[in-house]
Amino acid sequence: MSRVTVIDYGVGNLLSVSRAFEYYEADVLLTDSPDEIANAERLILPGVGAFADGMAGLRIRALVKPIKDFAATGRPFLGICLGMQMMLEVGEEFGTHEGLGLIPGRVVAIPPTGANRQSHKIPHIGWNELRKPIPETSWDDTILEGIHEGMSTYFVHSFTAVPTSDEYRLADCFYNGRKVSAIIRRGNLYGCQFHPEKSGNVGLRIIENFLQLLVE
């Protein structure tokens, strides 16, 4: 049985995330203990809300270093929604804020207009199709194993991650023509902008794939 540690730092709804992992019979531990986080087998950073609040929640519990230490081990890490955004170096929501810096890049507002210059609704809420950032991108042996381009997941966000290099983008989607990072990746560190725990069959497959990533 896989052991999954979910970081409980006062932000967001952890129940759905736990249930999705329990659906695959993972042993789920909710914790804010620095030791348990640094020594996790698989680590999940969930979260909704504003970037600065999320980082403050981590800092006040002294969790930034344990998360970075965990990330350095190469064991599987999954950031979800705000948890994904905090993986970047800098967030630009309500000012400029330092993130975890697990993946180089910034988090910026989704443009207030679509590619056609018409204003569109923000937040981006709803199901959107996963696309390969470049045709050569392979989803084999990643959390997208078995998932095809064009399959949809559930998004709700106003800001989007912009990694410094396309090599960190595993999947994108397009909101009225504007490119949005759907999944970022660096080795075994993954971040999903969408909610896999709320994305039906496709999301469950991602959860299952994450549980099958090899622990070094």
Added chain:
Amino acid sequence: MKNIRLIARLDVKGPNLIKGVNLEGLRKIGDPNLFAKKYYEQGIDEIIYMDIVASLYNRNNLLDIVRQTTQDIFIPITVGGGVRSVDDVKEALRAGADKVAINTAAIKRPSLVFEVSQRFGSQCMVLSIEAKKVSDGKWEAYYDNGREHTGVDAVEWAKKGCELGAGEILLTSVDMEGTAKGFDYELVKAVSASVPIPVIASGGMGIIDDFEKVIKEASADAVAMAHVLHYGKMTLEDIREEATKRGIKVRDHDNV
């Protein structure tokens, strides 16, 4: 073009899924969990549960249903009816809900919208507006399932709710609800044009033409369906197929 969200709205009274006309004349339909499961398997995008008597009798037994539903349904769930405080929202989220829809308590104390969005994020705060037409181009917000009027202009209330931090608006036409005679298109259009946040059109869908019209002519971002699904008038597969034919983008039901 973006996907239009297909949402099943399940009005619940006690342990039963019910359906009424104009939010009254209630009729039992069955076990809400079985219906939710069926729609999930057919590829519904979201589910809204409304305890339609909660605000009337000051009780909320909907959360047991939500707890059960979210064991094996992995899509966004919104809970409404009887949500009166930040603590109530916390309870709903703990039961597995992702968002709450608030009408009565927000009308009585608009700052609740701000408090909920500050605490849990705008994505969690759905402002539920029950609107009744008073004259051409004018609608009034109601509460307690269209029983109590407020004197508040529905479009102005939508704008204010948005400023207070609501992330979406669930817009129900009291006049059309349960009639299966189409949406109040003018209402949906007026609200959608007034706010930058998504508007879910609710109340009145009977045939696919209604769906097409509320999206193309009234700019709805999502459609809440009850009658048409609960009575098996259309399946989600029918709706997706017809939507696609008519040039409306909806999510494919992906099997992996």
